[in-house]
Amino acid sequence: MHPNVTAGIDVALLVFYAFVLFFISLVFYLRREDRREGYPLEDEMSGRVDTLGGVLSTASPKFFKLPFGHGTVTAPVGRTEGREPVNIAARRFENHGGSPYIPTGNPLADGVGPAAWANRAKRPDLDMEGHPRIVPLSTATGFSVAREDSDLAGWPVVGADGAVAGHVSDLWIDKADRLVRYIQIAGEGGPLLAPIMMASVQRSRRRVVIDALNAAQFAGVPRLEATDQITLYEEERVQAYFGGGYLYANAERQEPIL
Numbered sequence: 001m002h003p004n005v006t007a008g009i010d011v012a013l014l015v016f017y018a019f020v021l022f023f024i025s026l027v028f029y030l031r032r033e034d035r036r037e038g039y040p041l042e043d044e045m046s047g048r049v050d051t052l053g054g055v056l057s058t059a060s061p062k063f064f065k066l067p068f069g070h071g072t073v074t075a076p077v078g079r080t081e082g083r084e085p086v087n088i089a090a091r092r093f094e095n096h097g098g099s100p101y102i103p104t105g106n107p108l109a110d111g112v113g114p115a116a117w118a119n120r121a122k123r124p125d126l127d128m129e130g131h132p133r134i135v136p137l138s139t140a141t142g143f144s145v146a147r148e149d150s151d152l153a154g155w156p157v158v159g160a161d162g163a164v165a166g167h168v169s170d171l172w173i174d175k176a177d178r179l180v181r182y183i184q185i186a187g188e189g190g191p192l193l194a195p196i197m198m199a200s201v202q203r204s205r206r207r208v209v210i211d212a213l214n215a216a217q218f219a220g221v222p223r224l225e226a227t228d229q230i231t232l233y234e235e236e237r238v239q240a241y242f243g244g245g246y247l248y249a250n251a252e253r254q255e256p257i258l
Contacts (some may be wrong), residue, residue: 115244163215212245
């Protein structure tokens, strides 16, 4: 006779218990992992940093090795590693949680609301070979605008108020994705970049319209340190400046539609 190994054991029940244990463990694992960015939280009114929690709710630090010798990144990070609270130039409309902020300075430059930016790395975005992927078209060997299109050189750039902010002097392309990322504008204070995704190219009138800003506000666009490359941090600043203009460029944009 062969012994009955499963006599008195409910295999189906054991499988069910194993599944429940696995599911509970998965929930704790996912909750730990989703706390790698944006934590620790802070109280909306007082700014007090909330507790990190125990081992079941806080992810243990992981180290991510960056390519091309750019060191390592740790997540989550502490409050002393570039995530200190920042006093923004704005005040609450009312003293309660969820109240909107009213700018007290220049919101485009102070990083308020839609003009906020993240402190990204101060190095260029790189392609698979370790070279800067976003560069001026004039310096990109082997790249050119299709014959059917214009390189926009000399075209006026018009702001939301209809005034001319400057003229196109170059295009900045993404060599990896094979598309134009920025328009370089020759204006007062030197050349500046504007995201082409926020521009309307009007071929019939041979002009470029960027209604995110008024013409005079183009002078405040954050400038680049180098003439042939743009860092991730500079991209963040430039895009935040133009993005904030859709709310703060004109006073009437800040009012409700209805």
